[in-house]
Amino acid sequence: MKSHISATIDERLLENVNRFGREERRTRSQIIELALERFLKERGGQEEEIVTSAGCFAGRFNREETYAR
Numbered sequence: 589m590k591s592h593i594s595a596t597i598d599e600r601l602l603e604n605v606n607r608f609g610r611e612e613r614r615t616r617s618q619i620i621e622l623a624l625e626r627f628l629k630e631r632g633g634q635e636e637e638i639v640t641s642a643g644c645f646a647g648r649f650n651r652e653e654t655y656a657r
Contacts, residue, residue: 597605609619 605616605619609616612619
């Protein structure tokens with residue numbers, strides 16, 4: 589879901605956003621949204637990685653024991 593906001597942005601920065609938007613054929617809001625996502629991801633805001641370990645299963649697996657509850 590998207591929300592409407594109002595923001596005050598430096599004029600020079602806004603010119604760059606508009607120029608980039610024309611080059612990429614994207615709206616101003618799409619460019620700002622992409623930039624915010626990238627910024628937050630780089631700062632560690634949201635991790636989309638699956639956490640794994642170097643371990644491996646060394647036992648045995650029995651479906652009857654697992655699902656016979």
